[in-house]
Amino acid sequence: MSVSREAQPIVAQPERRHITDLQRVARRLHRNDRVATVLLWGIGGFVALLFIGIIIKLLVDGMPALVKPSFFLGTDDADIAKQIFNTFYLLILTEAFLFPIALAAAIYLVEYAPQGKLVATIHFAAETLAGVPSLVLGMFGFLVFGIYMQLGISRLSGALTLLCLNFPLALRLFEEALSSVPRELREAGLAMGASKWYVIRTVVLPSAVSGIITGLILTAGKIIGESAALLFTMGTFSPANVFTLNPLIGSDTLTTRLYYVKGPGAGQTGLEPMQETALAAGIAAVLIVVLFVINIGARALGRALQKKWTAA
């Protein structure tokens, strides 16, 4: 309490004090508000800078490799032509299983299944499977596809394991795509006397194509970036004749190569430590660029296709 306030006439004092109390509360609240605003901007800015910094660091470190064509085309240990081939081979093989199966499952859940216990069970199964660590799924693939189905450590085992790993994500994305098609379109088709499958084929799928393509590309991103599930199912080595379509040979991908070079294989790759780091940095930069393209491209392509198909 200041001296001047005590000298005020006694009648006005309670009211005045009331006002100054209110003012003090208001001032405190606004100060807190400002502090919180600064704090939240700080946190948001920190996270954004962290993300941008990581990407810049990866690109800068990988730049010497990225601008060198022989890095992509060479078959030396320090180049990645083999791993690029394997990665895309695995991607196509996996999608060949994943895309039809997940799309069919999504069609069943959205178009056919009666809402109830069955749908809830399948959704629960999907969520649980999505939560299984990819390393554990890799061990499962090693046991079931590698040993019980006698596929060994092979590209096929890897693709089947990735099918299990990406099934929940693909299912969710395709379900979203199909659910976004308005009911009226289906009803119009059915009212014309078409069978359900006919309506799905000619009305629902073309209308959902943008979402389906987006889903396809997003799962492709996950397949390209996956590594832990492949350690025991596809191995970390490439055989000499890697450029074949034989699905029964083991091979490494971009990610498993990066892990091997800087992890268990460091010092055993026949490369200088400097070369190992440069190779790893190059692979990391390639992966980041591919993911960038995929994430930005997925939506753009989806939108373009949407226009083309629905207008036709």
Added chain:
Amino acid sequence: MQPSRRMRLTDQIAKVIFFLCALLLVGVIVSVIYFIASKAFLIFGSGVNPLTFLFGTTWDPTGIGHMDADGNPVPYFGAGGLILGSVVTTLLSVLLVIPFAVGTAIFFTELAPKWVITLLQPLLEIFTGIPSVVIGFLGLIVLVPWLQQLSSPLTGGLATGGYGWGAAILVLFVMVLPTVISVSIDALRAVPQSVREASLALGSTRWQMIFKAVVPAASTGIATAVVLGLARAIGETLAVAMVLQGHRLPENLFSLKIFFQPNVNITAFIAQDFGETAGTAQNAYWTLAFILLFISFLFICISRYLASRSVYK
């Protein structure tokens, strides 16, 4: 009538095929649980005490590191150190993630101008799917040398200082953060605008509106995000394996040094050694896999429970 009957037949066939594909998903998860569980308990059948397994700290299932007098390997199955490593790194990294993730999510939904959102959204999506080896590699070339320098007074200039739990926690921070942020953003966006308007109309400042109205309304959604972050962190493998580089739990467990020397956790050990083992030694790794599977299943159940309790979806 012929075409219509054929149509009905293809309709039925299509329906059955779709149904089988949907059922396959249930089949996959059931067989994952079945096959891993069927291998998980073999180790206890070969005379290993479950309590020793859970709390012992010497892990050497092949026994190569512990020869007896005649030169025969003596296997040890104490996974306590590995489990401790997974628990410590998971919990501390997610604790570290919570303020940043919730803060960023609030910033994103309540404060950020449009251009910031258009910048952050694709970044967030890319980082949600970033390959863990990439982050592990970055941890190896940036984080580990930095932590080694930082901790050298503590570790006495240890050459392998910098590897270990500290680096693993920071790597997990980067891996888990985007997931928790995007699920929290969904939770905050699900809170209806009327909640915010009601709070502001009562004379709240924006700060009061956020923390007295919006965050409580979204609290179960944010909790779901945190649990999903835990599930992600416990299963994260290669990023962590690359910066742990340990073969046993260090001895000085109760000093700060523990965070800055090569250390262990469950996933890193499986990634390093599972492929090279067979027989009883491999069975021990199946038990570890089952522990991981069980913990993740628990987290998924908790997150489902929380999600089912949230008011706004």
